[in-house]
Amino acid sequence: MRTILILILVVTLQSSCKKAPDETKPLTVMYLAPQTLEYASGFTILNKENYKEIKVTTPWPDAEEELTYILYPKGTEKPFKAANTVFVEVPIERVVVTSTTDVPMLEYLNLEQKLVGFPHSDYISSEKTRALIDNGTIKELGKEYNLNTEVVLELSPELIIGFSATGDTKAYDLIQKTGIPVVMNGSWMEQHPLGRAEWIKFVAAFFGKEAAAEERFQKIKKDYNKAVTLAQDVTHAPTVISGSMFKDVWYIPGGNSYFAKILKDANTNYLWSDINKSGSLTLSFESVLDKGQHADLWIRSGSSKSLSELKGKNHQYALFDAFKNKTVYSSTLKMGSKGGSIYYELGPMRPDLILKDIIHIAHPEVLTNYEPYFFEKLN
Known part of the structure; x- marks a missing residue:
C-alpha cells in the first residue's frame, strides 16, 4: 500500500508541478548521430531528422510484439504521440541497469559514473564499478524481478535498461507508470557473437556516445575476425x-x-x-x-x-x-x-x-x- 501511495504521489506531482519552459534560456539541442548495424538482429535503429526510432524485435523468447523507443533531444518537443511507444529524452545523465552484461558497455563508453542503481549488486565483478558500489555512488535495488520501487524513485533515474528472460515485466511496468522510461535489452537473444557485442550501440544511443560505440565495436570485430582467420x-x-x-x-x-x-x-x-x-x-x-x-x-x-x-x-x-x-x-x-x-x-x-x-x-x-x-x- 505504501508503494502504491508513493507512486500516486509521484505521478500527481509530475503532472501538476511542471514549469513552463524558460524561453529566455537558449536550448542546447543534441545531435543524434546516425548508426548502422552489421551483426545484431534483435533490434533496429532508424535515423530520422529530429529523433531516432529503435525497435527491439526479440526482447525475450517467443515475444509476440516488438518494442518501440523514440529518442529525441532534451530541450525539444516530443516529435509525435503514439500508443505502446516509450519516448526518451536524450542524452541520459542518470541510469539504472539490471543485467551485469550492461556494465562493460557502460564502462567502455566511460559512462559508469552515470549508473545510480543496480539490483543484487554482488553479481557485478568489474573492479571499476565495484568501487562505485562500495563508496555508495551506486545503490542496491534488491532483486532484478522485484525491484525496490521506493529506492528507484528516490534515485530519480532518467532511464532504466531492463532485462527479462520470460517476458514478465510487471516490476518495470509499475515503475514506468511514474514517468521513468524503461527500455529492454535483448542482447542475450543474439546468436552471433558479434551480434551480442553490437548491442553497445543500443546503449550508446541513449547517451550520445554513438561514435565511441562504433569505434569500440569495430576494434572487437577486427580482432574477432582476425582470430577466425588464424584458426582456419x-x-x-x-x-x-x-x-x-x-x-x-x-x-x-x-x-x-x-x-x-x-x-x-x-x-x-x-x-x-x-x-x-x-x-x-x-x-x-x-x-x-x-x-x-x-x-x-x-x-x-x-x-x-x-x-x-x-x-x-x-x-x-x-x-x-x-x-x-x-x-x-x-x-x-x-x-x-x-x-x-x-x-x-x-x-x-x-x-x-x-x-x-x-x-x-x-x-x-x-x-x-x-x-x-x-x-x-x-x-
Missing part, C-alpha cells in the same frame, strides 16, 4: 563436448547457439554442431557419453573448480577421455570479489577474447604467447 589455417579440428549435468539432465549448447558458433569459428569439431537448435539441448548422461566419451576437449564444464570436485558431483564424468587426459576447461574459475562471474559479465561484450581463449586451447601453436582471459584448465 589449422588442418586438425579437435573434437569438443560442452556443458554438464544438472540433476538428471545434461545441458549442452545447441548447434545454432552462440557458443557453438564460437567453437566453429575456433576451428573445432563440436559434436552437436549438426543439431539445428539455438538454445540448450537437454540430454541424458548416457547419450552424451555415447557420443562424446572420446572427445579431445571438454570446454565449459560447469562450476567445478577442480577435477576432483567435478568427479564428486558425478563419478561417471571420469569415463570421458577429456577427464582422463586433463583437458577439461572452465570459465568459472575467475570470479569477482563478491562471487560474480567475470565470464558471464564481460564475455558477451568480448567474444574476441572468448574465441582467442578457445583457439589457444584447441590450437596452442597458433597463439603461442597468448594468456587466456576467461578459460582455465581444471587440475
